[in-house]
Every structure is written in C-alpha cells, then in structure tokens.
C-alpha cells in the first residue's frame with residue numbers, strides 16, 4: 104500500500120471510540136471523528152462500520168491524527184481546516200485558516216444564477232470577495248457560456264481560490280484588490296454581480312462561536328459598525344458595472360433584509376428588488392436588476 108502507513112485496526116478503533124466520547128463531552132458532533140478519519144487519514148468507509156482485526160492503511164500516523172483531533176477539542180479549530188477541505192455543492196474545496204469556510208446556505212446563490220434568463224447566463228459575471236473561490240467556481244461550472252471573474256483583497260484567499268479553480272477545471276479570471284477596483288475594465292459589461300461579503304457587525308464578531316471568532320479571517324466576517332459597510336459599497340458601485348437588465352445578488356445576515364432593500368431602492372438604478380430565504384427559513388439573499 105504505497106504512501107500509506109499501516110496502523111493496527113484495533114488501535115485505530117480504540118482511538119475512534121475515545122475521540123467520539125471526547126467529542127460528546129465537548130459539545131462536538133461525533134460524526135466529525137469519522138469525517139476526519141476519512142479525509143485526513145483516508146481511512147476506508149468500511150472500517151468505520153466494521154471492527155477490523157487487520158492493519159489499516161492511513162495517510163497519517165495515529166499520533167498525527169490525534170494531534171489534529173486535540174486541536175479540534177482544545178483550540179476549537181474547525182474540522183474543515185484540520186482536514187484541509189470542505190464539501191460544497193457537488194465538489195470539494197481546499198480550505199485553510201486564511202480563507203472563510205464556504206457555508207452550505209451560500210450554495211443557493213448558484214441556484215439563483217442558474218435560474219436567470221439565458222441571455223444573462225451567457226454574459227460576464229463577477230464574484231466579489233471570492234474567498235476559497237466557491238461562488239466563482241460554482242458559476243463557472245454551472246453557467247458554461249459565462250465568463251467569470253473573481254476578486255478578493257486577500258492574497259492568501261486568492262492563492263487557494265486559484266488552486267481550487269485549477270483542480271476543478273473551472274475557468275475563472277482572478278484579481279486581487281478592493282471590490283470593483285481591479286476589474287475597472289468591466290464597466291457596463293457585467294450580466295451578473297454576485298457576492299457573499301463580510302456582513303457581521305463589528306461588535307458581534309467577538310461574540311461568535313470560537314471556531315469562527317478565533318480561526319476564520321476577520322476580513323471575511325467584519326462588515327463594519329452596522330454590518331452593511333461592504334454591501335452599501337456594492338449597491339452603490341455595481342450599477343456602473345452592470346449591463347441594463349443585469350442581475351445583482353448578495354448574501355446577508357438575518358435582520359438585514361429591510362435595510363438592504365431600502366438601500367437598493369434609494370440608489371435609484373435597480374428594480375425588481377426581492378428578498379429570498381435560505382433553507383432554514385432565514386431571509387438571506389437580496390436580488391435586484393439594473394434598470
């Protein structure tokens with residue numbers, strides 16, 4: 104078994120039982136233990152169902168596996184950072200501490216894009232604040248005729264986004280900079296502007312669960328005093344970039360829908376402003392069209 108270390112099955116089994124007990128006493132789902140075993144150690148699913156009496160091939164030693172797990176328990180490191188990947192839509196994305204872990208609710212933005220008129224879907228799209236590249240890659244893989252650009256201020260995030268796009272065969276042009284600034288050449292050319300910007304009010308960031316507060320980049324979270332700093336900018340500037348009839352869509356936090364709808368309306372360049380819920384029933388997305 105090339106590149107795999109052989110660990111006595113019984114030892115791995117005992118480690119798994121101990122880790123599962125620890126997870127419960129620390130308020131962590133025991134399923135995370137199996138996920139780590141599969142993703143970090145590469146342990147076969149069958150092992151997770153049977154108690155094997157043979158040696159098991161693993162990509163990491165038992166002590167490395169345990170070291171990672173202890174970080175989960177003691178430091179509340181998100182399991183996705185320990186495994187180095189996260190599932191998102193139908194694919195897996197590399198993630199690391201410099202980049203936000205893409206959330207399942209954000210997947211819906213791609214469904215909203217897919218639901219647009221064919222003429223829009225064949226145009227140019229931009230994902231602003233791309234992070235791991237999730238939205239840009241989702242757009243490129245779901246809208247085969249679109250030309251997709253993606254921007255982020257974080258160099259670390261962009262390196263991961265580029266890796267993910269290459270691995271998944273998604274054609275995306277990446278730019279580093281502040282929102283629209285590096286894509287000034289796309290003025291009046293975008294059929295779609297999509298963003299999941301930082302939207303958490305500064306005072307709330309320090310109250311978030313430790314997995315988020317201590318480990319995810321604050322550049323990806325902190326939306327300024329009322330959480331709307333980035334969204335206000337995206338509402339204000341996007342009309343210069345969108346074609347007539349082009350679609351603007353953002354993710355937001357629970358409780359921001361009325362303020363965002365009012366900002367879109369006050370800007371004066373948008374119509375058909377709608378708010379959409381996520382699968383948990385929370386008002387999570389705003390969509391509007393350039394007049």
Ligand SMILES: C[S@@+](CC[C@H](N)C(=O)[O-])C[C@H]1O[C@@H](n2cnc3c(N)ncnc32)[C@H](O)[C@@H]1O
Pocket residue numbers: 203204205206209231232233234235236237238254255256257260280281282299300301302322323324
């Ligand atoms: C909430 S995260 C979203 C990441 C990714 N789109 C996702 O949905 O998982 C917001 C992203 O915006 C980026 N960002 C923050 N301020 C920015 C700015 N001024 N210009 C461009 N990107 C910015 C952050 O680095 C972060 O990657």
